[in-house]
Amino acid sequence: MFKRILIANRGEIAVRVIRACRELGIETVAVFSEADRTALHVKEADYAYPIGPPPARESYLVIARILAAARQSGADAIHPGYGFLAENPEFARRCAAENIVFIGPSPEAMEQMGDKVAARTLMQKAKVPVVPGSGGVLDTADEVVDVCNRIGFPVMLKAAAGGGGKGMRLVHKAEELPSALRAVRSEAKSSFGDDRMYVEKYVTKPRHVEVQVMADQFGNTVHVFERECSIQRRHQKVIEESPSPAIDDRIRNEMGRVAVQAAKAVRYVGAGTIEFLVDADRHFYFLEMNTRIQVEHPVTEMITGVDLVKTQIEVAAGKPLPFRQEDLTVRGHAIECRIYAEDPYNNFFPSPGKIAFLQPPGGIGVRDDSGVYSGFEVSVHYDPIISKLVAWGGSRDEAIHRMRRALEEYSIHGLVTNLAFHRWVLHHPRFLSGDFDTNFIPQEFHAFKAAAESPQRDAALTAAALAQRDRELERGARMATAVPHRRSLWRDTARREGLRS
Numbered sequence: 001m002f003k004r005i006l007i008a009n010r011g012e013i014a015v016r017v018i019r020a021c022r023e024l025g026i027e028t029v030a031v032f033s034e035a036d037r038t039a040l041h042v043k044e045a046d047y048a049y050p051i052g053p054p055p056a057r058e059s060y061l062v063i064a065r066i067l068a069a070a071r072q073s074g075a076d077a078i079h080p081g082y083g084f085l086a087e088n089p090e091f092a093r094r095c096a097a098e099n100i101v102f103i104g105p106s107p108e109a110m111e112q113m114g115d116k117v118a119a120r121t122l123m124q125k126a127k128v129p130v131v132p133g134s135g136g137v138l139d140t141a142d143e144v145v146d147v148c149n150r151i152g153f154p155v156m157l158k159a160a161a162g163g164g165g166k167g168m169r170l171v172h173k174a175e176e177l178p179s180a181l182r183a184v185r186s187e188a189k190s191s192f193g194d195d196r197m198y199v200e201k202y203v204t205k206p207r208h209v210e211v212q213v214m215a216d217q218f219g220n221t222v223h224v225f226e227r228e229c230s231i232q233r234r235h236q237k238v239i240e241e242s243p244s245p246a247i248d249d250r251i252r253n254e255m256g257r258v259a260v261q262a263a264k265a266v267r268y269v270g271a272g273t274i275e276f277l278v279d280a281d282r283h284f285y286f287l288e289m290n291t292r293i294q295v296e297h298p299v300t301e302m303i304t305g306v307d308l309v310k311t312q313i314e315v316a317a318g319k320p321l322p323f324r325q326e327d328l329t330v331r332g333h334a335i336e337c338r339i340y341a342e343d344p345y346n347n348f349f350p351s352p353g354k355i356a357f358l359q360p361p362g363g364i365g366v367r368d369d370s371g372v373y374s375g376f377e378v379s380v381h382y383d384p385i386i387s388k389l390v391a392w393g394g395s396r397d398e399a400i401h402r403m404r405r406a407l408e409e410y411s412i413h414g415l416v417t418n419l420a421f422h423r424w425v426l427h428h429p430r431f432l433s434g435d436f437d438t439n440f441i442p443q444e445f446h447a448f449k450a451a452a453e454s455p456q457r458d459a460a461l462t463a464a465a466l467a468q469r470d471r472e473l474e475r476g477a478r479m480a481t482a483v484p485h486r487r488s489l490w491r492d493t494a495r496r497e498g499l500r501s
């Protein structure tokens with residue numbers, strides 16, 4: 001097993017990885033930018049190394065700085081978390097060149113899945129269903145027109161180097177094709193330096209359902225069921241859950257089987273996610289593979305009891321998977337709300353700033369994966385995520401009621417958050433029925449704003465806010481004696497660990 005792991009990330013995912021390492025008896029090395037000197041991941045790690053100025057491209061994205069910290073600290077492995085360098089094949093290669101284990105798949109697997117046309121072609125060969133469309137890269141406008149006329153409109157024009165919503169365009173009719181093609185091509189050229197294009201039939205009212213896979217170095221590959229991620233805004237997931245309310249056991253098993261086939265086709269090792277689009281008739285199509293641990297992994301952990309991060313580390317160290325497919329079962333239901341420092345009443349505009357007070361929810365069935373604490377300043381330089389609030393229940397209904405309770409309990413002051421938006425979704429009839437697709441937020445968002453502006457709702461919201469404030473004042477009174485004690489304990493620990501003089 002590894003002796004010391006460097007976590008090439010920050011915030012809640014860095015803290016999540018540190019927790020897994022602790023439980024495995026592995027020492028942890030944090031890296032931090034100048035904006036993160038006092039960050040939670042720095043406090044929680046055994047060692048911490050500065051890696052540069054606040055902008056990510058001068059710190060968390062600089063391979064040489066991360067590797068220098070790994071060398072100096074004597075780390076024998078690096079966990080990349082998600083984002084930053086997590087899906088960068090060059091980073092994985094340079095880790096290997098320094099005899100440091102990159103906790104993730106091979107650089108080749110990352111490359112194959114990073115090129116969306118290569119991935120599509122490979123999936124077709126592996127008998128994984130893909131959206132009807134072009135066979136490979138389309139070179140000329142005429143070829144694009146031919147394919148579109150064959151599959152029929154509407155179509156999605158997509159850049160081979162795109163993904164996650166970048167470099168794509170919906171085209172309704174042939175007349176729009178030439179200008180749309182020019183636009184996406186030049187967009188792709190400037191964003192990715194690669195203007196290769198492909199075309200897919202547009203799937204209407206699609207749901208985003210993804211399957212978690214896990215594989216060891218001995219060819220054992222399993223799926224860990226699916227996550228429903230259709231509640232998104234501008235390609236950012238907002239609420240995720242597992243199991244998907246849209247999927248029955250037959251489709252669940254079929255999607256799982258296909259996801260394992262997809263992973264095997266690239267000799268995948270570690271944790272990965274196969275994204276599918278599911279249409280209104282429950283047909284599912286491969287979209288892309290994410291070659292990393294994902295933000296929303298906790299919902300899978302909650303319904304299966306599998307520690308995905310610990311398993312990632314174990315398989316990277318050369319251990320066989322500790323479970324077989326038939327050992328895995330779904331128990332109950334889990335929902336995750338991403339709590340962001342952003343203002344839902346102002347177009348979700350980021351609202352960074354100092355957290356004046358924070359009392360996260362807890363209690364039965366509630367998990368809050370946080371990267372912050374009372375007094376920490378949420379930086380303008382990074383994703384303004386505060387925490388991931390996860391509720392488990394024996395049924396979807398219980399998970400919903402538990403999440404509502406947890407959202408009410410969540411108290412945070414000093415910055416604006418999207419908590420009010422989450423509370424609204426968790427009462428929305430379409431969310432409750434499970435009958436929604438990726439258009440949910442675009443279609444329903446106006447109602448949230450209208451509700452906020454209506455006088456009746458205003459009175460109701462004021463009453464709710466007053467009740468919430470009463471609860472907090474009561475809790476504040478109780479906290480008054482506890483806080484100094486907690487503070488001094490913390491300082492003592494920080495001093496002992498050499499993080500504070």
Ligand code: MV4
Nearest residue numbers: 131156163164165200201202203206208232438
């Ligand atoms: C699509 C699609 C409909 N038809 N492809 C968006 C992100 C990228 N991974 C692919 N995306 C889509 N591809 C075809 N052929 C609709 C989307 C899409 C979407 C997909 C998943 C989750 C949210 C979405 C929001 C808008 C569009």
